[in-house]
Amino acid sequence: MTMDRRDALKTALLSGIGLAAPTLAGRAAAAREAEAETGAGVPPPSPAPAPARNWRRGFDGQRIADLGNGTMLNPVLSGDRPDPAILKDGKDYYLTFSSFDSYPGLTIWHSRDLVNWQPRKAALTRNIGSVWAVSLEKHKGRYFLYIPVKAKPNEIYVMWADHIDGPWSDPKPLGLHDHIDPCHAVGEDGSRWLFLSGGDRVRLSDDGLSLTGTVEHVYDPWRYPDDWDVEGFSPEGPKIHRHGDWFYMLTAVGGTAGPPTGHMVIAARARSIHGPWEQHPENPLVRTEDQSEAWWSRGHASLVEGPDGKWYTLYHGFENGFWTLGRQCLLDTIEWTGDGWFRMTGGDLSQPLPVPRVSNPLPHGMPLSDDFSKPLAMGSKWSFFRPAPDEGNRLRVADGALHFAGKGLAPSSGSPLLLIAGDTSYRFECDIELAPGGTAGLVLFYDDKLYAGLGFDEARFVTHQYGIERGRPANPHGHRMKMRVTNRRHIVAFHTSGDGGRTWKRFDRGMEVSGYHHNVRGDFLMLRPGLYAAGPGEAQFRDFRFTALED
Incomplete structure (x- = not known):
């Protein structure tokens, strides 16, 4: 599929409008969408042993x-x-x-x-x-x-x-x-x-x-x-x-x-x-x-x-x-x-x-949660995927919020901001406020062709699965909501809240992401949680919370 065709498809999906697909490229896109709906073509989960339960827990329960x-x-x-x-x-x-x-x-x-x-x-x-x-x-x-x-x-x-x-x-x-x-x-x-x-x-x-x-x-x-x-x-x-x-x-x-x-x-x-x-x-x-x-x-x-x-x-x-x-x-x-x-x-x-014993060991690790009250810990905590030379200009922290300028139409073209999470189960959530005409959300990102997540514009939700965007139900919360992603041993659920997190509603689509890895896609990467902002203006992210979950 050409980039123009792919971008057009994404635009149409984001707005909830289908594209006719009389060409071979169009039929391939439709087939991929059908796969995404049914889960066909995804490798079955690898066999995993019962999880060890005796690790100590540090920052954010990691x-x-x-x-x-x-x-x-x-x-x-x-x-x-x-x-x-x-x-x-x-x-x-x-x-x-x-x-x-x-x-x-x-x-x-x-x-x-x-x-x-x-x-x-x-x-x-x-x-x-x-x-x-x-x-x-x-x-x-x-x-x-x-x-x-x-x-x-x-x-x-x-x-x-x-x-x-x-x-x-x-x-x-x-x-x-x-x-x-x-x-x-x-x-x-x-x-x-x-x-x-x-x-x-x-x-x-x-x-x-x-x-x-x-x-x-x-x-x-x-x-x-x-x-x-x-x-x-x-x-x-x-x-x-x-x-x-x-x-x-x-x-x-x-x-x-x-x-x-x-x-x-x-x-x-x-x-x-x-x-x-x-x-x-x-x-x-x-x-x-x-x-x-x-x-x-x-x-x-x-x-x-x-x-x-x-x-x-x-x-x-x-x-x-x-x-x-x-x-x-x-x-x-x-x-x-x-x-x-x-x-x-x-x-x-x-x-x-x-353990080699010393008198003054350092505390291990760092919190992944971020209230955006200080400059971003770029490199040690947050990083861009494949950034342009001026990518850092998209970010500024002010008034307890991360102001993240939109880029592209979706995570594939927008260089999302990502973390390394090392637990087999975790959840992360954030308060997200859109700029007019913008789209933003939370992702589980392997690379620009393989990722999952949930985003929204002022009118509709958009799901991300297998690197494909799709317009979904109407957004009842408007330009601001809290969003949560739970990844429990590769089973992913999304929740949203329009009242600041007092009540949560489960989104109507779940996902399974055990196939988002090197032996499927190559390049030796990992599936990382993160944030993305697309379209015009600056999305504002507040109170990012990460919690490791015991299986």
Whole structure:
């Protein structure tokens, strides 16, 4: 379908007027609408185990890993926290993740015990493309981020700062177009390198801001048996660590998503940064062996020494039955063996593990609720999806309200404002006031072609499902109402209130959203709650409340 035709269809649906569909494109649109009405074509929900009920609860009732009794229960950071890049900096730990099309991106998280994490600031504020697995390093007192970006063409950028909170330099392209997942490493001779996907590496200049050589192949990753269910070989995410007399390289193979048993962690070691690399005799060190396990597709690991002198590893995985939450950050325990190798000891991570104890752990996480009394926490809490350079000009906070200028006709063309929610069940609500002629609402957003939600203009409601807009019943509340979305283990209900939340009426359409994820749509994202504003003028959002629900 052409963009003109699609926009015309959306306009007609928003106004409740049907379009004749004599053309092939029109018949395809009608078929998609029929699918949306019946639910046809949607994958059935993935089997999920009975939910764990013994997490502690933090801000807004969100689950937190630290159980308060010397143990923790994964995930250490819930929601979409893929490709963790960990940096030990004295007694402090800093962590960031792939942020893909969300901007501001590359939020830096801070911890003192590897379990309780606080967001600081986003390092990347300019949209340079979809940000994949990065490397966060400190070298001779300066912080560096090496950032692979999916764009046209693909590229790897470098940024630097003299303080972890910035200011960070503008991203500088390195001219690497055919690789992803860089990892900065320093050799025994002081040379600086980027190790890359596929077992390759390239020499960096002494200041780390340019290349001084060409890409060379230095390592052939271990291969799994041919009869294992995987997505593909895909050697990626190398992480280099020096411990004792050895350099250790951890690599992910088996594909990132796909079958739950695919993604895995392998390791190799060498006496020198220049090799040769020998395979770990117990590869793979981490792998989901059965889809009944609590965590699927576990991989992309890093090693880090904890505050207690013991060693740990951070990697990501999908929660059983909840691809919609993206790849969540998991903490595992490490044991060094007498032959200089190591093994992971946390098993399938379904049971509590010991917490490294420190005297001053940080409070974990942040509230997702927002009364809009302060400037927006952009990057650490809120982010745009695939924003234009001037997207921030759409937002202002005044008089206890978020004034959000409309854009486009629907969430697909309007760059919604989104959060990362890491619980399997939650609800969020907000008081919404329209500008004349505008449309606004609440969404569960995967990307611009796959989202669900409810919006309204002054005359009618509009439902969003499978990235399609449809005019619905008359709106009895006019230009202002409170709206609530409840997502209980993928079953979604909408409620509205015209009296400020004293009474609520259930909307006449519910949804099921278990298929809104990477294995259906691609791009490694998650289903995020958020706000959108379309059409002319500024919609006003007040008193945004998020509540995690126990299943």
